[in-house]
Amino acid sequence: MRLFDELKIKDMHLKNRIVLAPMCMVSAEEGMANDFHIIHYATRAMGQMGLIIVEATAVAENGMISNKDLGLWCDEQIKPLSWIVKRVKAFGGKVGIQLNHAGRRAKDKENMVSASSIAYGNFNKPKELTIPEIKEIVEAFKTSAKRAYIAGFDFLEIHAAHGYLINSFLSPLTNKRADIYGGSLENRSRLLYEIIEAIREEWPIEKPLGIRISYTDYHKDGLDVKDYIEILNNIKPNLVDVIDVSSGGILKEKVEEYPAYQLRGAKMLKTHTNYFIIAGGMINDAKLADDIIKLNDADLIYFGRLALKDPYFPLKFARDLKIEISWLRQYERAK
Known part of the structure; x- marks a missing residue:
């Protein structure tokens, strides 16, 4: 397996493993x-990224990270959003969307909610959610998933990282509840499991969920x-297909970053799930990314800041790896 090899996940056929x-x-x-x-995401598809995941999209208005976030609460x-889907697919990409509730890291500092009333850094203390309020949030993820399906997305991702709401329930640092x-x-x-099962009532089983x-x-x-190996291995079979591995965010502390600094987690999860x-x-680096796939340490590689700096970097990576890939006809003279 290599970075530019195709990959099929349920009904989603990717032309390469670049995300x-x-x-x-x-x-x-x-x-x-x-x-x-539309332009931002379509341009990355033009640059030959295989899977485009649209940014954290709020399932509720009080769950936005900033007041300029995308939403799917109505x-x-x-x-x-369907316009983004059409443009990405027109240029040969597959497109997913990430659903999120920001919890104690929300933009609405006066009405933040979380697993427990524990502040994020110097933010205001959030309100601890009641069980009926938790059920409302589960329903919000479910109805947002239905809207994502109507919009035509190929892939759906649940944001359970970076100190946002689901992560605040998972971590013992932020969850001090005495109930179920x-x-x-x-x-x-439990909240993550309930959200997964609720989403699957609207997101067809043949479509990948991450x-x-x-x-x-x-x-x-x-x-x-x-802990994540245990959490993930306890999910009911066939409900979840993809794990997108990041780190940190539960505490407001800077993490040391270096090339492939999160690979330890990906390798462990690849081995044990x-x-x-x-x-x-x-x-x-093209060789580093390709080697990770070759060694079966991961199935796909996501790119963030590099993709912001250069939406056409996959073309350069292919050249560095001496692999022939398709270019847009209009750009072929630049080969």
């Missing part, structure tokens, strides 16, 4: 996609990859 990481563009108005988003937001959503690892995983995780909290009392694994984190 655009979901990154907030802070460019929406009232959660609505606009011309910027039907009016479907059509603008707190205490044991099984109980702390989860983005922070494989470590970078804290001795927090979660680490061994049966999911397709997306690795990433400062992987900016």
